[in-house]
Amino acid sequence: MSSICKHVAPEIIFGRGALSQVGESAVRLGANKVFIVSDQGVVNAGWVERVLSYLKAAGLQYEIFSSVTSNPKHTEITEGLKRYLESECDSIMAVGGGSPTDVAKSIATMATNGGVIQDFEGINKITKPLPPMLAVPTTAGAGSEVTQFAIIVDKERKLKMAIISKSLVPDIAIIDPEVLQTKSARLTAATGIDALSHAIEAYVSLAATPLTEVHSLSALRLIAQNLRESVACRTNMEAKTSMAMASLQAGIAFSNAILGAAHAMVHQVDGFLDTHHGESNACILPYVMEFNLIACPGKFKQIAEALGEDVTGLSTWAAAKKAIKAVRALVSDVGLAEGLAELGMKEEYIPSFSRNALKDACLVTNPRDADENDIAEIYRMAM
Amino acid sequence: MSSICKHVAPEIIFGRGALSQVGESAVRLGANKVFIVSDQGVVNAGWVERVLSYLKAAGLQYEIFSSVTSNPKHTEITEGLKRYLESECDSIMAVGGGSPTDVAKSIATMATNGGVIQDFEGINKITKPLPPMLAVPTTAGAGSEVTQFAIIVDKERKLKMAIISKSLVPDIAIIDPEVLQTKSARLTAATGIDALSHAIEAYVSLAATPLTEVHSLSALRLIAQNLRESVACRTNMEAKTSMAMASLQAGIAFSNAILGAAHAMVHQVDGFLDTHHGESNACILPYVMEFNLIACPGKFKQIAEALGEDVTGLSTWAAAKKAIKAVRALVSDVGLAEGLAELGMKEEYIPSFSRNALKDACLVTNPRDADENDIAEIYRMAM
Numbered sequence: 188m189s190s191i192c193k194h195v196a197p198e199i200i201f202g203r204g205a206l207s208q209v210g211e212s213a214v215r216l217g218a219n220k221v222f223i224v225s226d227q228g229v230v231n232a233g234w235v236e237r238v239l240s241y242l243k244a245a246g247l248q249y250e251i252f253s254s255v256t257s258n259p260k261h262t263e264i265t266e267g268l269k270r271y272l273e274s275e276c277d278s279i280m281a282v283g284g285g286s287p288t289d290v291a292k293s294i295a296t297m298a299t300n301g302g303v304i305q306d307f308e309g310i311n312k313i314t315k316p317l318p319p320m321l322a323v324p325t326t327a328g329a330g331s332e333v334t335q336f337a338i339i340v341d342k343e344r345k346l347k348m349a350i351i352s353k354s355l356v357p358d359i360a361i362i363d364p365e366v367l368q369t370k371s372a373r374l375t376a377a378t379g380i381d382a383l384s385h386a387i388e389a390y391v392s393l394a395a396t397p398l399t400e401v402h403s404l405s406a407l408r409l410i411a412q413n414l415r416e417s418v419a420c421r422t423n424m425e426a427k428t429s430m431a432m433a434s435l436q437a438g439i440a441f442s443n444a445i446l447g448a449a450h451a452m453v454h455q456v457d458g459f460l461d462t463h464h465g466e467s468n469a470c471i472l473p474y475v476m477e478f479n480l481i482a483c484p485g486k487f488k489q490i491a492e493a494l495g496e497d498v499t500g501l502s503t504w505a506a507a508k509k510a511i512k513a514v515r516a517l518v519s520d521v522g523l524a525e526g527l528a529e530l531g532m533k534e535e536y537i538p539s540f541s542r543n544a545l546k547d548a549c550l551v552t553n554p555r556d557a558d559e560n561d562i563a564e565i566y567r568m569a570m
Numbered sequence: 571m572s573s574i575c576k577h578v579a580p581e582i583i584f585g586r587g588a589l590s591q592v593g594e595s596a597v598r599l600g601a602n603k604v605f606i607v608s609d610q611g612v613v614n615a616g617w618v619e620r621v622l623s624y625l626k627a628a629g630l631q632y633e634i635f636s637s638v639t640s641n642p643k644h645t646e647i648t649e650g651l652k653r654y655l656e657s658e659c660d661s662i663m664a665v666g667g668g669s670p671t672d673v674a675k676s677i678a679t680m681a682t683n684g685g686v687i688q689d690f691e692g693i694n695k696i697t698k699p700l701p702p703m704l705a706v707p708t709t710a711g712a713g714s715e716v717t718q719f720a721i722i723v724d725k726e727r728k729l730k731m732a733i734i735s736k737s738l739v740p741d742i743a744i745i746d747p748e749v750l751q752t753k754s755a756r757l758t759a760a761t762g763i764d765a766l767s768h769a770i771e772a773y774v775s776l777a778a779t780p781l782t783e784v785h786s787l788s789a790l791r792l793i794a795q796n797l798r799e800s801v802a803c804r805t806n807m808e809a810k811t812s813m814a815m816a817s818l819q820a821g822i823a824f825s826n827a828i829l830g831a832a833h834a835m836v837h838q839v840d841g842f843l844d845t846h847h848g849e850s851n852a853c854i855l856p857y858v859m860e861f862n863l864i865a866c867p868g869k870f871k872q873i874a875e876a877l878g879e880d881v882t883g884l885s886t887w888a889a890a891k892k893a894i895k896a897v898r899a900l901v902s903d904v905g906l907a908e909g910l911a912e913l914g915m916k917e918e919y920i921p922s923f924s925r926n927a928l929k930d931a932c933l934v935t936n937p938r939d940a941d942e943n944d945i946a947e948i949y950r951m952a953m
Contacts, residue, residue, distance in 0.1 A: 191585035198736070199781070202574035353581070397792070397815050398582070401784035409780070432780050 192396045194443045195353045196333055197322075197360045201435065203428065205363040209238050209280065209323060210245025212359045216319035218278035220248040222271050224291035225282045226255045229325050232369040238282050238323065250274035252294075255287045258347070258457050258464070260340045264293040264304045271298055278319040281357070284378065285329025285464070288322050289337040292355045295320050296337070304339055305348065309548055313352040322357040325366045327417070327430040328378025328465060330385055330438020332360035340458045347454035349548045356442070364424065364431040372418050375430075376521035377465030379414040382406060382434040383514065384468040388447040389440035391479060391486050392552040399444040402436040407493035409433035411513070418521045448557050449475040451547035452566065455540040462530045469523040470530065474569045475553075476511045478561065482554035487511075528570050537566045575779045577826045579716055580705075581742045584818065586811065588746040592621050592663065592706060593628025595742045599702035601661035603631040605654050607674035608665040609638040612708050615752040621665050621706065633657035635677075638670045641730070641840050641847070643723045647676040647687045654681055661702040664740070667761065668712025668847070671705050672720040675738045678703050679720070687722055688731065692931055696735040705740040708749045710800070710813040711761025711848060713768055713821020715743035723841045730837035732931045739825065747807065747814040755801050758813075759904035760848025762797040765789060765817040766897065767851040771830040772823035774862055774869050775935040782827040785819040790876035792816035794896070801904045831940050832858040834930035835949065838923035845913045852906040853913065857952045858936075859894045861944065865937035870894075911953050920949045 200208050213221050221242055225235050230253050242249050252270050255263055271279070271294050279298075281291035293304050295317040300307070307313055322332035331337070337350040367375070383406075389395060390403035409429045416426035449472045456467040480487055487507035491498055494513035498506035515525075524530055541563040544550065550557065557565075583591050596604050604625055608618050613636050625632050635653050638646055654662070654677050662681075664674035676687050678700040683690070690696055705715035714720070720733040750758070766789075772778060773786035792812045800809035832855045839850040863870055870890035874881055877896035881889035898908075907913055924946040927933065933940065940948075 191583060191588050191591070194579075194582040194584065196579055199577040200574060201577065201779070201781075205574050208574070396584070397788055397819065398584075398785075401788045401819075402781075405780055405784045436780065436784075 192394070194396070194398050195335065195356050196439050196442070197357045199333065199360050199362065199435065201362045201432070203363060203365050203424065205361050206237060206323065206366065207241055209321065209361055210241040210247060212321055212361060213242065213247055213278060213280065214245050216278060216321070216358055218247060218319055220250065220274065220276045222274060222276035222279045223249055223251045223282055224255060224267065224279065224287045224294065225251065225253040226287050227253060229283045229287070234325055234366050235282055250276055255283065255290045257286050258340050258461050259286045259290045260342045261304050262342060263290055264297060264339060267294045268297045278321070280321040280323065282323045282325065284324065284326035285331045285338070288324065288329065288331035289339060291320065291322070292337040293339055293350070296355070305341060307350045307352070308348040310351045313354040317354050320357040321359045321361060323361045324434070326370060326374065326378040327367055327427070327434040328381035330382065330434050330441065332357060332362065333435060333438040334442035336442065338454065346458035346543050349454065351548055362431055362435055364428040367427040367431060368421050376418045376523055377463045379410060379417065379430060379465070379521065380469045380518060380523060381465035382437045383410050383517065384449055384472045385437035385441040385446065386410065387472065387476065387490060388449055389437065389444040390490060391483050391554045392444040392447055393554055394552045395444040399440040402440040404489065404493045406433040406437035406440065407490060411494040411517070414517060415520050445552040446549040447475065447553035448478065448550055448562065448565070451544040451550040451553070452540070452562060454547055454549070455543050456527065456530070456532060459536065459540070460531045466524055466530060467527065469518045470525060470527045471565065471569045473511050473514050474565045476514065478557070478565055479553065479555045480507055526570055527566070532570060534570070537563050540566060577779065577781045578718065578736045578739050579822050579825070580740045582716070582745065582818070583742065584745045584815070586746060586748050586807070588744050589620060589706065589749065590624055592704065592744055593624040593630060595704055595744060596625065596630055596661060596663065597628050599661060599704070599741055601630060601702055603633065603657070603659045605657060605659035605662045606632055606634045606665055607638060607650065607662065607670045607677065608634065608636040609670050610636060612666045612670070617708055617749050618665055633659055638666065638673045640669050641723050641844050642669045642673045643725045644687050645725060646673055647680060647722060650677045651680045663704040663706065665706045665708065667707065667709035668714045668721070671707065671712065671714035672722060674703065674705070675720040676722055676733070679738070688724060690733045690735070691731040693734045696737040700737050703740040704742045704744060706744045707817070709753060709757065709761040710750055710810070710817040711764035713765065713817050713824065715740060715745065716818060716821040717825035719825065721837065729841035729926050732837065734828070734931055745814055745818055747811040750810040750814060751804050759801045759906055760846045762793060762800065762813060762848070762904065763852045763901060763906060764848035765820045766793050766900065767832055767855045768820035768824040768829065769793065770855065770859065770873060771832055772820065772827040773873060774866050774937045775827040775830055776937055777935045778827040782823040785823040787872065787876045789816040789820035789823065790873060794877040794900070797900060798903050828935040829932040830858065830936035831861065831933055831945065831948070834927040834933040834936070835923070835945060837930055837932070838926050839910065839913070839915060842919060842923070843914045849907055849913060850910065852901045853908060853910045854948065854952045856894050856897050857948045859897065861940070861948055862936065862938045863890055909953055910949070915953060917953070920946050923949060
């Protein structure tokens with residue numbers, strides 16, 4: 188880190204019972220009528236109803252937009268924006284995983300900046316301040332409640348756009364580990380591996396700083412010690428709380444250090460095949476780590492240690508390789524797919540995916556230079 | 571950490587050359603005319619002039635208030651507020667160490683909340699939003715550019731008041747290690763030990779969380795590896811940059827985890843004797859660590875490791891004690907006073923200092939319960 192670094196994070200309210208603070212938090216931001224963005228799974232689990240009770244108690248009005256899908260499409264933003272404007276809300280609250288949160292951010296962007304969501308793809312394209320935003324995550328993985336990122340599928344180009352701007356950081360993130368109890372084991376596993384990939388890619392990122400590195404390593408330690416347990420048991424609140432903290436810390440890290448080749452590549456898979464982001468990450472991340480190993484073996488050694496590997500007496504290089512072994516073991520233990528073919532990936536997609544990955548904003552901070560052939564080769568190995 | 575924790579930090583711009591971003595940062599906050607709070611030392615070193623050049627280039631007007639003293643008195647706030655209101659400024663920028671920054675925060679508080687500064691002593695007494703605030707630290711120690719704290723001397727009671735509120739967190743902190751080159755060795759040492767005391771007290775605080783602990787430990791590692799070198803040489807930019815980062819990380823940690831008995835006690839010494847906060851800390855901190863040792867030996871062991879002590883094969887207790895040894899060695903190596911008597915402290919002050927320390931907001935999060943006798947005994951040992 189030799190040049191100027193910039194670091195942003197929202198106000199954070201974290202802990203069991205934190206959900207009860209959504210009302211007063213919205214009031215504090217000047218809200219009168221809150222536009223809630225969620226999805227059916229979260230509504231069915233009862234969390235939106237719980238949020239509403241706190242909003243009502245705080246004297247707030249609201250409107251609910253809950254038709255968001257996994258890997259949200261740009262057309263959902265258009266629909267959500269229309270609903271937001273008609274509702275005359277003055278603030279936006281996401282209640283959900285990465286998808287509703289990214290939709291909420293996109294609606295907020297369009298509400299004050301106009302245009303179409305594609306106009307904001309890339310880095311720092313948002314110029315006007317957004318309405319007050321609160322984020323209540325219901326998964327432990329995406330980290331979107333604290334990040335500068337929104338990831339939206341462009342249905343026409345069939346790829347995920349990365350929109351990166353500090354305007355996208357919500358004003359307040361309210362993180363209550365209690366809400367993680369209604370997640371399935373598979374979603375717990377996939378979102379946990381997503382957090383793992385954030386922590387690793389942010390740690391080796393060219394834009395990493397001491398402010399992000401400490402959070403990456405802490406997230407890795409928490410994930411190594413708690414993801415298996417969290418997948419195993421819905422009511423293990425110690426594991427859930429640690430995973431919520433891991434997701435939060437990985438989010439703070441990658442929001443400011445950005446990501447790398449794994450995310451640039453995963454965005455193409457998810458955008459085209461509508462795979463769960465954590466599952467595609469599980470397949471691609473180990474191969475990207477192998478590719479990146481020569482760029483920063485010392486950092487990979489530290490990742491291995493954070494993941495609980497014993498590196499006593501090993502060379503830096505041998506220790507670094509243990510990071511990859513640890514990731515493979517974790518992915519396998521939590522029962523995720525270990526090859527892209529299982530997710531519907533085909534050899535014939537590789538050329539276009541590789542071309543598009545090369546243009547993804549996340550590739551810029553990857554520690555090893557990668558060209559189209561390198562990326563194609565990683566896709567092939569990850570099949 | 572079992573209950574709900576809250577965490578806030580400003581937007582951070584960090585690195586050599588960051589000073590050049592003060593103008594555009596103020597514009598981004600909607601500023602037209604900036605009220606600059608500084609002191610004569612900083613003005614004489616040329617940093618205020620440098621800041622002005624960037625403000626002018628951004629088309630901003632300004633007013634300078636530079637009569638702040640070390641351990642700023644409540645009467646300076648009254649004077650500064652009058653100047654702020656007369657100047658018709660719409661934003662406030664601190665350019666200096668902890669003193670100008672805390673005065674800037676206090677003026678901002680009074681500008682919108684009215685009353686007298688004593689009204690806001692304690693936790694969360696500020697109810698109305700403050701004008702946009704920017705902070706440009708010129709020392710590596712106070713950390714006030716990122717904290718919820720303002721510490722002001724009440725001249726009548728002859729003590730330091732701790733004002734703690736998230737409203738006091740500046741909107742943007744702009745940290746340029748270049749400015750540290752004009753500091754004397756003694757000020758570098760004293761402010762560095764201040765940062766050390768923040769990192770240690772925040773780490774063992776009852777309100778510490780994973781979000782603060784990682785920053786405490788990182789700050790300790792950076793201080794152990796760079797404070798001596800930074801004191802030794804004005805132009806060692808690697809050491810200066812590391813100390814600026816250490817101060818920043820210790821600031822994020824203690825802003826959110828609060829402090830402990832050392833600060834509660836030091837506030838009385840500084841308020842009465844006008845000592846430099848870092849010097850009084852250097853005398854008191856090791857004795858408070860000894861007192862606190864039984865509360866959390868495991869954490870003190872981690873402090874010892876972060877400070878570079880070899881704890882291989884030691885019991886937790888023996889390892890924990892090495893933290894105190896490391897702090898004593900550092901204080902001695904950088905040439906600070908090791909006893910309060912050198913700073914003008916007298917036995918006869920102990921009863922009133924102890925009574926007042928008991929009421930200081932920082933004592934609440936000390937890991938070991940302390941009564942008036944305990945505090946008096948620590949003052950006695952630190953003489």
